Amino acid sequence: MYRKIVVGTDLSETAAIAVEHASWIAKKVDAELILVHAGSDPGEALEELGKKYDAETVIAPGPPAEVLLSEAERLKADLLVVGSVGMAGPKRFMLGNVPNKVSHHADKDLLIVKTQKRKKDGEGYKKILAGTDGSPTAMRAVEMASDFAKRLGAQLVIACVFEPVSEHEQEQYRRAGANDAIAQWSADRSTRETPDEFKWRIAGTSHAEDVLDRALSCATEHEVVPELRAIEGNPAEELLTLAENENFDLIALGSVGMAGPKRFMLGNVPHRISHHAPTDVLVLHTA
Numbered sequence: 578m579y580r581k582i583v584v585g586t587d588l589s590e591t592a593a594i595a596v597e598h599a600s601w602i603a604k605k606v607d608a609e610l611i612l613v614h615a616g617s618d619p620g621e622a623l624e625e626l627g628k629k630y631d632a633e634t635v636i637a638p639g640p641p642a643e644v645l646l647s648e649a650e651r652l653k654a655d656l657l658v659v660g661s662v663g664m665a666g667p668k669r670f671m672l673g674n675v676p677n678k679v680s681h682h683a684d685k686d687l688l689i690v691k692t693q694k695r696k697k698d699g700e701g702y703k704k705i706l707a708g709t710d711g712s713p714t715a716m717r718a719v720e721m722a723s724d725f726a727k728r729l730g731a732q733l734v735i736a737c738v739f740e741p742v743s744e745h746e747q748e749q750y751r752r753a754g755a756n757d758a759i760a761q762w763s764a765d766r767s768t769r770e771t772p773d774e775f776k777w778r779i780a781g782t783s784h785a786e787d788v789l790d791r792a793l794s795c796a797t798e799h800e801v802v803p804e805l806r807a808i809e810g811n812p813a814e815e816l817l818t819l820a821e822n823e824n825f826d827l828i829a830l831g832s833v834g835m836a837g838p839k840r841f842m843l844g845n846v847p848h849r850i851s852h853h854a855p856t857d858v859l860v861l862h863t864a
Contacts, residue, residue: 578724579608579686583649584658585641585675586612588622591692595660598690598857600630601701602656606728611635611652615644642678649685657683660692680851680860686721687832687860689851702826702857705731707803708738708816708846711788714863718831719792721861723799725829733803735792736819737785738812782807813849821855828854831863 584599586592596612603610610632614623618636627634635652637644649657659676676689707722709715719735726733785807796803808815820828830847851858 578606578728579603579655581609581611581652581654582656582658583611583613583645583652583654585645585660586614586623586626587616587641588614588619588626591660591662594692595658595690596626596630598688598701599656599658600632602658602688602729603632605701608655609633611648611654613637613645613648615639615641641675642682645675645679646682649683654685656686656688658688658690660690662692677852680848683832683860683862685862687862689854689858689860691854691857702729702731704823704825705729705733705827705829706816706820706825707733707735707792707829708812708850709735709788709792710737710739710812711784711791712831712833714831714833716791716795717863718829718861719795720799721863722829722859723796723801723803725859726796726803727799727801731826733796733801734806734825735789735796735803736806736808736816737788737792738808738810738815739782739785740809740811782809813846813853816846816850817853817855825856827857827859829859829861832860833863 579602582599582603584596586596600610602608610630611634612623612627612630612632613635615637617638623634623636626632635648637648639647645657645659648654657679659679661676662674680687680689705722705726707719709719722735723733725731789805789807793803793805806819808819816828816830819825828850830850832847847860851860
């Protein structure tokens with residue numbers, strides 16, 4: 578799965594939580610752990626931290642987000658780990674400046690660790706929630722989340738949240754098919770400019786169940802027996818509420834929609850979840 582894990586640290590107490598989780602995962606999947614510090618040499622503190630977790634340490638000058646991204650690329654890391662830094666309300670967090678920048682530009686899997694007080698450091702992940710809408714990228718995320726759950730010995734719940742398509746939307750999508758240039762030209766502006774990830778709307782319960790059947794087949798190939806949920810509502814809000822109400826340790830989802838000029842549009846599921854999740858978030862690079 579992962580062979581090399583890079584985690585950013587500024588030697589703060591919150592960064593220590595991210596390092597702790599990165600170390601736990603590295604041991605579970607037998608991966609090399611590398612601690613990256615942006616800025617000047619902090620001296621013995623970083624060296625001692627590296628010894629504590631049996632990890633290589635790297636110091637590089639420059640802004641933290643840029644350093645983490647460039648070093649992860651240079652080191653050919655499979656997973657990049659950052660702390661969330663900052664809270665919005667008693668449970669849901671808002672990303673700090675560094676993880677926010679990293680989340681929009683990372684070209685590899687990204688684990689965002691919630692850096693508030695944990696239940697018990699080193700406890701790891703026992704319950705993982707994976708969201709899917711049946712799109713190719715989301716199904717790839719299910720495959721990766723299943724492998725993650727298998728290797729970590731975690732319970733996996735796969736949820737398909739469906740938002741019924743209106744009659745008007747159905748007509749617009751039929752007229753503006755991806756392979757029909759004339760229909761695309763004739764479609765109204767709002768339809769033409771709809772990002773591809775928003776077009777994967779679920780028509781109803783039967784379609785959601787079909788999506789979950791495919792997700793189940795994918796998970797069982799990794800010897801994981803997940804619990805399946807079909808839920809009607811707004812995808813981002815329903816996944817956030819489910820994670821909060823049922824005390825999930827981790828939300829896993831695909832990265833589609835995390836980059837590009839439309840990344841801040843309301844309804845972008847990975848963007849909203851990465852900013853408001855009540856727990857850790859694993860953004861699986863699927864784009």
